[in-house]
Each structure stands twice: as C-alpha cells, then as structure tokens.
Amino acid sequence: MPAAPRRLAAALLLLVAPAPAQEQQAATPRPNLVVFLVDDLGWQDLSVPMHRERTPFNDHFRTPSVERLAATGVRLTASYACAVCSPSRTSLLTGRNAARHHVTQWTLRPGQDPSQRARGLRSPDWSTEGLQPGIPTLPALLREQGYRTIHVGKAHFGALGTPGADPRALGFDENVAGHAAGGPGSYLAWHDFSAAWRNGDRIWDVPGLERWHGRNITLTEALTIEACERVRRAVADGQPFFLYLAHYAVHAPLEEHAPWAARYRESGSDEREARYASMVEAMDQSLGAVLFTLDELGVAEHTLVVFTSDNGGLCFNARGRTPAGTGDYTHNAPLRSGKGSAYDGGTRVPTLVAWARPARGDDPVQSAWPLQPGRTIDEPVLIDDWLPTLCHLAGLDATTRCDPLDGHDLTPLLTDPAPWHRPTPLVWHFPHFHNHSDATLVHGYSPHSAMRKGRYKVVHFYDRGIWELYDLATDLAEQHDLAATEPALLRTLATELVDRLDALGAQYPLVEATGAERRPVLPD
C-alpha cells in the first residue's frame, strides 16, 4: 500500500477503536530526554575509557559524574560526529547527513566561509547560512509529541541575522544563551561572557545571560542553573521535557575554572593543559548537578540522557601526555589527529546513553527501553542517528515524518544484546580546507570524504586525488594504509562511497581556476 492510503487506513482504524499499542503508549509515561552535548571534547578527555583499555588520559582527567553514567548506562566506543561543529549540530537536529544538508563547515555570518583555499581548490557553494526553518527538527518533532523543548547553551545552527540563529525558530520552546556564534567570548561572568577582555570580536559575546554578569561564576555553572530551573518548571507543569544542554565548554578560549586547574599544574601539566582539564571538571560538575536535579524532581528514572561531543578534541596530532608548548591540549590518542581531520581523532566522540537513574524492578518506561548497565557497544554509529532514536523514545517513528532521513533508530542496538548493524555505512563529507593555520601543512585537514563500513574506513582527499583504506579493527590509529595492498576492497568501498555521496547530493570542492567541481576519481 502506498504511504498516503496506509496512513489514512491507520487513521480510520483509530476512529473505530484504539489499537492495543496506542493504549499501552497512553498508559506508559513518555520519558524525558536530555542531550548533554559537550563542545570539542576529545575521545580520551574523560576518566571513563572509550578505548578498550584504560590509558593515562583516563587517569589524568577526573569525571566522576560521567563515570556514573557509564556504570549505569551503555558506552558507545565507536560513536561518530562530523569533524567540525555546525555540521554535527545540524545533523543532530535533522537526522540528515552533512553531505545532504550542505552545512559542511562551521558557520558564523551568511556568505562567510572560514575555509582556506589551497592547492587550487576552494569550498563549494555550501550553506553558509547554516540550518534554517523548513526542515523537521528533533525539537519540533518532540514538541508535537507534547514535549517542552529547552535549548540551553551553544546553538551554532544558523548564521548571524538568519532565522535559524535563534533556536526558537528551529523547534525549541525556550532558548538560553544560544545564537549564531560557536564559541564564548569568555567563560567568566566577571567578563560578562564577552570577548571584550581579549579584544575579541563582540560577535562571540554570549547573549541572554545578563543576570549573571559581573558575578563570580562561570558560564558552565550559569548554564547548568538555567537548564535546571527550566527543567524544574516543566516538571512542575507536568510536561515531559527535552533538555538540549549544549555546553560551550570545552571549546576555546582556555580559561581557568578554579579550583581545579591548580592540581593539574602541581602535577606537572602545562598551563593550557591545566586550564583545559579544569574546564572538563567543571563540565563534569554540571552533569552531576543535572543528574541531582533529576533525582530531586523525582524524574530521574524516566529521563534518558545522551552524553556526547560534537567533534574530536582540538589537536592536530595524536600525542603523548602534557608535552609543554606543543599546543595540543586535548587527547584523542590512540586515535589519529583531531578536530577538523578526516581521521578518527576528528570525528570519533565519547558517547554514553543512560537512564538518569536505573530503576529497580519492573519500571514500565525503562522496561520498554532497557539498557544494560555498564555495557560497552563497539558498533559504529553516527550523530545523524540521534533524531530517529530519540523520536522513538517519544513514541514517534521519525521515518514517517522525516523524508529524507539518513540516521537510523539505534533502539535495537542500545536495548537488545543481539548483534545489530547499522543498515547503511557511515559517511563523512568535508569539502573544505580546515581553517586552522596548519591545516594545509598537516595531512588530513584538506577537503575529503570518508566512509566507515564495518571494520573498514575509506578516505578520499580531493586535493591530492588519493584514496586511503584502514582496517580499524586492527589499526585504530590509522597508521597502515591498505590502499595499495587491498585494491579490490578499496575500489568496492570507494565506489559505494561515491554512489552514496551522489545520492546524498554532496557538493564537491571547486577548482579555483575554472569553478568546476572536483569530483572524486575512483581508484584503478
């Protein structure tokens, strides 16, 4: 039956008698949903290992609240986002792949492209205006399901002056502190969260937090309070809520979050490292406060928390511990490279999914979506997948509302110990030179597309016209390019990637001289 008549038939059926499934849904309260999104948090910047073994980084950082989530929920060790911020956030809100939505680079002002031009290539005509109204978004869908949708923190969806710069235009009922810019002027209320103290562009000034200005508090703390106040109101009003708490932390600027930097300094960390670690600790305290508030409100058992990051940690090379003066203050090793790169250090993000408090006994909400405490899941998933997954929890099949939809509902993966494989491979598309000054010098930051299918990852770099192939099951650090030794496999995967890019409507980099598209050339 085609889609429209099928929906009609279902509607008629409802008129006759409520279906059993509907009855059950009415009886079971809808879970509250929290997305706790940290900015630029590297794969190893937690005391919870995302790697299959602990590394010194896990002992370096202290995140007891994240440890709590890891013990009570499931840990996704191969969870991926895009290599930079706006693409990830747009995919999170739309369930669409970056190759499709065309917000492939980070946004600030319409028409402004932070990408470099190099080796005769420039960016395609990507969506510099960012995400705009007109596409079904996660908060809009949840709002239709009766949720109060609360945005707190960094938005970075639409560019300055566009409707999408305001999260309320994208389905959020409330917005605290979210606007076009992707970083804070300052984390410090005594700097009014403004870039003025560093003579920075005032576009970075965090809006809407005037009540905190001049006080002795950090942005991370203020946002946490703002978020919890709003959750409290939603609960008081008897409304299920979707809290999207997107911390500006742990993005630059690196500012000390007292008192936690001192301990790192004393144990030999360099200054930037110590500041960064203190920001991670402040973030962890925020998570603890959110979990406490959910407990205090009596809704923790019926609140699902997704903890994740929007891209890899900000560093150009996988690295050892606290080398002074290298400029690498986050830690993706053993992954290769960091934010902006085609390698896993750029895209693999720490991710946890947990009921805020596991129920004892037969809780109807948790029984309907059970998580095995402490479980580790190694199946690759993509940030596109959260929209259909969270919609499922809210009682909505996203495939009926989002067309096209690239993400997949992770419910079977997360709730059932049986093997589950994502129906389509993971695709990345970044047709830009990253904006960092070294990006044209360090391999990995030039325009690229990539695909992960099972254990294999294929990467194409447009500037050099080269293909690389890695077996992540044996070569997590992407050190052994198999392109030359596995040509048949490479060609198969490369072909699939290009087919998918074309199907997604990917925009390819442009040749500066001619304006022509630089399409991927398949390997021989």
Add this chain to the structure above:
Amino acid sequence: MPAAPRRLAAALLLLVAPAPAQEQQAATPRPNLVVFLVDDLGWQDLSVPMHRERTPFNDHFRTPSVERLAATGVRLTASYACAVCSPSRTSLLTGRNAARHHVTQWTLRPGQDPSQRARGLRSPDWSTEGLQPGIPTLPALLREQGYRTIHVGKAHFGALGTPGADPRALGFDENVAGHAAGGPGSYLAWHDFSAAWRNGDRIWDVPGLERWHGRNITLTEALTIEACERVRRAVADGQPFFLYLAHYAVHAPLEEHAPWAARYRESGSDEREARYASMVEAMDQSLGAVLFTLDELGVAEHTLVVFTSDNGGLCFNARGRTPAGTGDYTHNAPLRSGKGSAYDGGTRVPTLVAWARPARGDDPVQSAWPLQPGRTIDEPVLIDDWLPTLCHLAGLDATTRCDPLDGHDLTPLLTDPAPWHRPTPLVWHFPHFHNHSDATLVHGYSPHSAMRKGRYKVVHFYDRGIWELYDLATDLAEQHDLAATEPALLRTLATELVDRLDALGAQYPLVEATGAERRPVLPD
C-alpha cells in the same frame, strides 16, 4: 559595671533609640548557615591536603567539591573534635567541652556503656542517655534568631527512648533520618537502609526515609535530596536557614557506592579500601549538590558552609597506602592512630569554612565576615568553638546565652589575618577504654585526658598512670615523647590540664574493685 546592670542599661538605651549597630544588623541580611558534618572522615581522606604538604592519600581520594570549598574558603589544619562521635556532636550543639557535658562516650541505650573494662578500671557514671533538652543548643539559639533549623542525617545525640533522641527536642524545627543510633543499617535503599540484610540489630535501621525504600539510591544521595528540598522551602518562605547535614557516611558498614569503587579496585586497592573511597566520593557529590542548590536558589553568596568530621578516621595505626587485609581503611597518617585514640589521628579532623560562593565586589554580608580564599590556618581549634562562631554570624553573642560556654568565637581567627590564639587550651577527656576489640592491646585507646596548648600536647593515661608530652610543631606524628626530657614543662602543662578538668567537673575513671575515682596523679 556588673553584668546585670550593664544589660539593663543597654536595654534602656534600645528603648530610647536603636543603636547604630542594630540598625546595620537589620539592614544586612543574616547569612544562612550550613554545617556539613561527615562521620569518621579521616584527616587525609580528601584530595585536599590538610597536612602542610600533599601526600599520596590526597592523590588517592577524589573530592573535587571539597577542593572547591578549600579554594574559595579557609582551611583549618589543626581543627579538633573528640575521639568518638556522641561527645563531638554534643559539644557541637552545646559549645561545651566533653569533660563538662559528660557525654564522653558514644551513646545508644540509656545505661548502656560500650566501653571495655580493663586493668582494673571502668567508666565513670557518664551520661549514657546523651544530650537532653534543657541546655541552650546551637539550633535553638539560631531558631530564636529567626532561622529555620533543619536536621538531616545522623543525630546520635540522645539515647534510645529519651527525648534527646529526637533532634526536634534539641532545637531543630525539622528532622530527617536522625535518631539515637550512630550508624546506618545500610546505605542502600534496596536494603531499606536497614541492618536486616546483615542480620544486624534493627536499632540501626535509619528512620523516616520510607519514601526511598526499595529504590536504586544510596542513603547519602537520599539525605542530600531531603536536605536540598528543605533548604528550597526555607528560601521560598524567605526564612534564613541553618542546615545541619550530618551524613551517616563515611561510617561503617562499608558498602560499595557505585560506580566509584571500580576505579580504586582496578588501581590496586583492596576491597574495603575501594568501598570506602567510593563512599568518600559519594559524600563529595553530595557536597557538590548542596553547593549547586545554594547557587540555583541564589543564596550561595550569603550562605556560610562549615565542612568537618566528628572524629579521626577509623583505624588503629597510622599506615601506608592500601595494605591488603590490615583492616585499616582510612588514613590519618602522618598523624598517629585513629578514631578513639588520644593521639591526633583520633581527634584531628579535616575542616573548611567557606562562603558557598565568594561574592565579587562589596557584598555587605561577606564584607562583614570576610574570608580570604585559599587561606590555610594552623591555629588549633576545637569542635566546641562552632556554637559561638555560628551564633556570631547569626547576630548573637553566645556568651550572653550560654553559661557555661567552653567554646570560643573563631570570628577573629577566620576573618582577620592578624594572629589570634584561642584564649584557653584545647582539652580532651575520654575516661573509657574504647570499645574496639584491640583497644586494650594498642596503646592510646585506654582512658585518657589530653590538652593542647600552642605547639605542645600533654596526654595522661589513667590505666598506666603515665604522662606523655609531644611537640606537635616538630613531631606531628607524636613519636617523640618529651616527658622525660622536659619534666618542668610537663609538670606545668599537666597541672593546668588537671586544674581545667576539675574546673570542668570531669568524671574520672573508676577503680573496679573499690568504685573510687582514679584521679590523674601529677608527674614528679
């Protein structure tokens, strides 16, 4: 002018015109007061050093919220309580020394003495019924000053069946979970906080928390929620509050507080050590939640927090790190010995005093009682001192209401960098053999009195009739008894101690055979 006419003159002056000091007091809001009392927390069981240098214990434990207090407030490195629980709590509530109030041992049932009898000595006729109504208490005085007085957690003031078993009889407006017993049946709500799971005496069952029974939560968490709910109500009602949050933690039984034990196990701690450390972390999370709630309610700048413990950590010997199977799971080293002992490991407690959030600029409340962030104070103070100190903050001179009063207002010490010395020396009086099975075998746990004056500490053990003298400035671990080499100093201090004990009305141990008092015999 004698005291009574002076008070009368002051009253007449008030009738004529309000004194300027009164006017100012009316204009400045009274600070809220929080006593965050941890049970059996050893001097080294925090990541904040109380010693003048960091030790491996400070790296072993993780208490980021306590670190926050230490950085924003002052740290008292020579803060003392009594060697066991009920004496400390009675002194805290009355400002009276244990030698005076006669609750010299821990209480449970009237007439029941947990002390051992050995070497021909037994306990005197001490107050086995514990603290009872009739004495001005800290909460009663604060209530008169307009405070809502909230008791949450372990009371352990009055014995079973006596009026004092209920904190509401002792000046608290509200009581959650406090009763006669000094330990919990269990920390686990799925054990209903009852001792039934370990076939323990049901007297240990924590009362009043039925709403949490069977749930997946710990006692430390439940008490934190209960406390914050009540603070929230007081603030909503516009009433200043005194929150006495006396955790049962980290007293036995040692139960794992997931998820934090795992990390300690993995790094080589033995099972009891790992469980203990997880309880310390849960306590720290509780402190974080309280601080967050104060922030969310907007009262943090006007709330003073005293963090302390009621006696030293539970171990019989100062010890190295995590020796398996020794039964020593807390850490007072470099102090000598632990809970129940005459040595500093038994009585010196980690203590911090801080405004919950330091104000920026000229806050009238904090300006009236300024604390220098991060300051360390080495002057010895005693648990008797908190009553006059907190009364001062509430606008009351305790000396006008409490007679006798043994504690001293610490305001000059805490708020003024100028040197201040406690007007009277610190006195301890424990005329009992400690109840632990090894207490008659290990030196330090027999009936004793002690006094600290400046750098010196004199100790008398009644069973052996011996005196010991230590210079704590050079011998923190009390390893070098100066009694033989400094006889004149010993005699001076011993004489002062005995004079003070007599003045306090101390009860001396009794000779079993005759029932006669065993008074201290001064050294030659």
